[in-house]
Amino acid sequence: MKQRFVYPNDGPFNHNFNWASIFHFLRFMMPYRKQLIGVTALALLGSVTQVLAPAIIAIAIDKAIQPRDGEASIRLLLMYASLMIVLCVLQMAVGRYRIRRMSRIGQQMISDLRSTLFSRIQSLPIRYFNSKPTGSIHQHITGDIAVLEDIIMNGTITLLMDILQLVGVITILLIWNYKLGALIMLTVPLVFAVSRFLRKRIRVSFQELRAKQACINAHLNDSIQGMKVTQAYEQEEENIRYFESINKDNIRAWDKASALNQLLIPVIQLTIVLGLIILFVYGSYLIQTGVMTVGLFVGYTNYIFNFWEPVQRIGQLYSQLLIGMASSDKIFGIIRQESADPEVEAKENISIKGEIAFEQVSFQYDNNKMALQEIDLTIKAGQMAAFVGSTGAGKSTLINLLCRFYDPDQGRVLIDGTDIRNIANDNLRSQICLVPQEPFIFSGTIRDNIRYGKLDATDEEVKLAATAVHAHDFIMRLPQGYDTPLQEQGGMLSTGQKQLISFARAIIANPRILILDEATANIDTETERNIQQALKALQLDRTTVVVAHRLSTIRDADQIFVLDHGKLIEQGTHQQLVHHVGSYRQFIEMQRYLAVGE
Known part of the structure; x- marks a missing residue:
């Protein structure tokens, strides 16, 4: 066989x-x-x-x-x-x-x-x-x-x-x-x-x-x-x-x-x-x-x-x-396996402001195919930046390097001017929060899953976080509310509901850098609009990095970076890029065409 x-x-x-x-x-x-x-x-x-x-x-x-x-x-x-x-x-x-x-x-x-x-x-x-x-x-x-x-x-x-x-x-x-x-x-x-x-x-x-x-x-x-x-x-x-x-x-x-x-x-x-x-x-x-x-x-x-x-x-x-x-x-x-790539002169208790820079960053996975090639970009503290590009362009790889799941083969990833390899991993990740496209729900109650972003959070903080992302109403309709037990991967919840819990988990963590990796892909347009309103308040004092395809998610970004086959080919605001004949404009026109078709 x-x-x-x-x-x-x-x-x-x-x-x-x-x-x-x-x-x-x-x-x-x-x-x-x-x-x-x-x-x-x-x-x-x-x-x-x-x-x-x-x-x-x-x-x-x-x-x-x-x-x-x-x-x-x-x-x-x-x-x-x-x-x-x-x-x-x-x-x-x-x-x-x-x-x-x-x-x-x-x-x-x-x-x-x-x-x-x-x-x-x-x-x-x-x-x-x-x-x-x-x-x-x-x-x-x-x-x-x-x-x-x-x-x-x-x-x-x-x-x-x-x-x-x-x-x-x-x-x-x-x-x-x-x-x-x-x-x-x-x-x-x-x-x-x-x-x-x-x-x-x-x-x-x-x-x-x-x-x-x-x-x-x-x-x-x-x-x-x-x-x-x-x-x-x-x-x-x-x-x-x-x-x-x-x-x-x-x-x-x-x-x-x-x-x-x-x-x-x-x-x-x-x-x-x-x-x-x-x-x-x-x-x-x-x-x-x-x-x-x-x-x-x-x-x-x-x-x-x-x-x-x-x-x-x-x-x-x-x-x-x-x-x-x-x-x-x-x-x-x-x-005996080596743990995550060792910190170089790792420092403790660094308070991150949120400025992000990639300096001549190149990276490839084990298959020897270049995922990123000489990426240079800067995101100022407090800005909202969006990564745009087709599948395989390198968007998620940039996120992986920023979270230090991998280290670049060449170049440096900097936060506030410091190479992230010089920051202890636990200190770095305690101030960065990633909301992935596929939310992960742990076995336990809904309250436990939201509190996973901040283990000492009070019940009131959990409720406020859920309310901020419009998850409170559906949670209260469940048999035991916030104490409803969830099985592995939250089988009783819809994909959108899982994502809302994932958002609440991120909000309660109160990170300095918030990363949304296609995080609204599985949420309906109305719910996404409500979440966008909640995120605007959150983004005031933090740096937000977004990987998304929906125009509504990226048009208000301070900077948009367009990637193609691991290279940075365009950057600017939505208004700047949409008036320039290039990949971003084609991307927006395709979005509008699909919207009319629907």
Whole structure:
């Protein structure tokens, strides 16, 4: 089936461990090092109790069972049995407390990691979000974090205990009989050789799996947000077929990763059998020659299983770690992303008056197509300026540079004579307000959405802002007025009503520079006229930048800048430009022609 949508994957995939991600992860552990040391001590105690148990059984066989000394043997047997009970109770108590403590620490660490990841996402440049599907980012915050959570809470201490248990078992085997112990250990290199062979393949397969899952999330996000378009074009069946296609890709990726992962288990089981064969052949010889007792032989048998049991768990944890590494690469890759372009000698608490200047500004997006070419223009403080031009002329790009969503490739953007790169982003954007063409409504009440422009605004301020843009009447007709809850994207509101709320949000923010990017495109003419009256009062003490096509919006502008293919080709007032034969005059004549046609 032909693929309709192409979601960016995260390849090429890394075959090796990303040590930067490991060190970054260890850094998150540092605030909990005291608690982790305590848990490690408990893990050590638990490993000691587990390693001692087979040794006590071996001693009990040689000292209490095999001699058959009547009451003395029974007393010794009871003593060893009591010791075993104590060890079991101690192991259970330590294990239970260790799991509870590690769960608590793990939850705190994951909470810190999730907060750090979300905070980093808030500061990433717009360029990053243009290259990543929303569903893919969501996958990193939820799915990948969940994978790391499982590793932290179930994997790290288990891995430590297994390593400690292996060290203890190997030590005892070599002390009891170093020749027999060394022969049994000969099977270990086989496991490591196979693990090394499979490691890179398993790692890449799980990276591919995570990429497939991210594609599914991205398509789900697109499908839900675009449901109106899907149903309008009757593409439901096509959507289902496409989802089934990428879902099958995900299953195939899982089968591949799972098959590689499962290859470790039979190898470990084979080494267990080889170890037992060595023990039975050489151990029987040692018993016959009197070098080894029956108790030690039984102890060796138990220790072989005690040895390969943690090896098998380590193999499984290793696979889990590879899955976690695929997730951590994505998480810490985001955290290591550079935030929005850094300020140069950033200053705090600059009070903006509102003069705007573009000096020889050129800019291109990632597609290498020039969006702006050597733009020179100045907007005085308190003026209303309009950007006019056809689609793709560069109007919105100028707005993006002014808000510092991007930095120019050449030239400077100045506010009050200061390069905006010298102004801290939070200080700059606190005095600039953008009202986009497509309003965004957050989940919450209407009051919350308006107050988003000024979080400490009073209820009266919210009402005044809504009244100023003629939104109060329709809000009061809603079931709960200003306290009416809105779902994601404000589904119960019309596009025009959403835009009015967006206007009220901007007004309550009281910015020094107000930017309207086609902000009245979705509002009827009568409502726009009312808003224009409200905006006139607002524009008295602030600079207003307007991107619009309607003549009513731009004719009163102090300056009009006409753009074409990224170049500034005309500028002046409406009266100046309309009497000049050029692009603006053609634009106005087309507007009048369409108005007559209607």
